[in-house]
Amino acid sequence: RTVYLNGEYVAENEAKVSIFDRGFLMADGVYEVTSVLDGKLVDFEGHAVRLDRSLSELGMKNPITKDELLAVHRELVTRNDVVDGGVYLQITRGAPADRDFAFPDPETTPCTVVLFTQSKPGVTESPASKTGIKVISIADERWGRRDIKTVQLLYPSMGKMMAKAAGCDDAWMVEDGFVTEGTSNNAYIVKGNKIITRALSNDILHGITRAAVLRFAQEAQMEVEERNFTIDEAKEADEAFITSATMFVNGVVEIDGAQIGDGVPGHVSKRLREIYLDESRKVAI
Ligand code: PLP
Numbered sequence: 195r196t197v198y199l200n201g202e203y204v205a206e207n208e209a210k211v212s213i214f215d216r217g218f219l220m221a222d223g224v225y226e227v228t229s230v231l232d233g234k235l236v237d238f239e240g241h242a243v244r245l246d247r248s249l250s251e252l253g254m255k256n257p258i259t260k261d262e263l264l265a266v267h268r269e270l271v272t273r274n275d276v277v278d279g280g281v282y283l284q285i286t287r288g289a290p291a292d293r294d295f296a297f298p299d300p301e302t303t304p305c306t307v308v309l310f311t312q313s314k315p316g317v318t319e320s321p322a323s324k325t326g327i328k329v330i331s332i333a334d335e336r337w338g339r340r341d342i343k344t345v346q347l348l349y350p351s352m353g354k355m356m357a358k359a360a361g362c363d364d365a366w367m368v369e370d371g372f373v374t375e376g377t378s379n380n381a382y383i384v385k386g387n388k389i390i391t392r393a394l395s396n397d398i399l400h401g402i403t404r405a406a407v408l409r410f411a412q413e414a415q416m417e418v419e420e421r422n423f424t425i426d427e428a429k430e431a432d433e434a435f436i437t438s439a440t441m442f443v444n445g446v447v448e449i450d451g452a453q454i455g456d457g458v459p460g461h462v463s464k465r466l467r468e469i470y471l472d473e474s475r476k477v478a479i
């Protein structure tokens with residue numbers, strides 16, 4: 195694979211970053227994952243806007259323009275022959291001369307910019323999309339700025355492992371009695387024809403797929419309610435599903451061992467998945 199590191203295209207085994215990089219020492223950095231369908235980027239604009247917001251919330255300046263970033267995404271997709279999959283992008287606060295809690299001077303310590311591709315042939319027809327996924331609920335023990343897409347992913351990784359240990363696919367995190375989101379996706383339930391999902395705040399990541407799916411839902415005259423819901427309410431719902439750039443829209447068929455609906459992805463989530471994939475393919479660049 196060819197990857198991108200600080201302005202250069204290099205073979206992945208030749209891409210080297212300093213041990214003093216604050217991304218490595220302190221998880222001081224942000225990332226984005228943009229999905230690729232038919233060799234084209236889905237919602238590049240949305241990811242670029244969220245990247246800028248994440249960086250500015252952490253007092254970092256984006257070292258690369260949106261046009262350059264788009265060019266790098268496209269170049270990597272072409273060089274690595276990605277048809278379906280994604281592009282991972284990470285910007286960390288760089289490698290100062292020594293380890294220190296205080297942020298280094300950005301003039302002397304440039305950010306580290308890394309991009310690489312991940313090929314996932316047939317991702318739109320994944321087994322999980324047919325069967326739906328099973329989730330467990332766990333306490334949300336992440337920090338309080340989940341709206342910033344930082345590379346600090348240890349707790350979500352632990353959540354994923356707790357889910358695996360329970361024979362499930364993912365974990366929905368719960369805070370003050372209400373579901374926040376999945377380890378790497380936004381969470382939804384459906385009651386009747388109403389789609390219910392937590393409102394945006396610092397408690398959750400502002401999903402790019404979430405924004406698109408809610409827009410498509412409203413365009414298709416489906417009712418959307420942005421409010422908190424509990425695990426108990428979710429267990430009683432007609433359907434449950436998740437959204438993310440890597441899973442698109444995917445049904446949830448079990449929560450803490452309780453079957454949701456008929457135990458297969460429901461009509462609403464299946465329809466939203468279809469609309470999302472169709473519309474995303476049309477506007478991908
Ligand atoms: N919530 C969390 C915690 C995530 O990590 C992600 C994606 O990585 C999402 C939600 C979904 O966001 P998006 O639709 O932009 O991929």
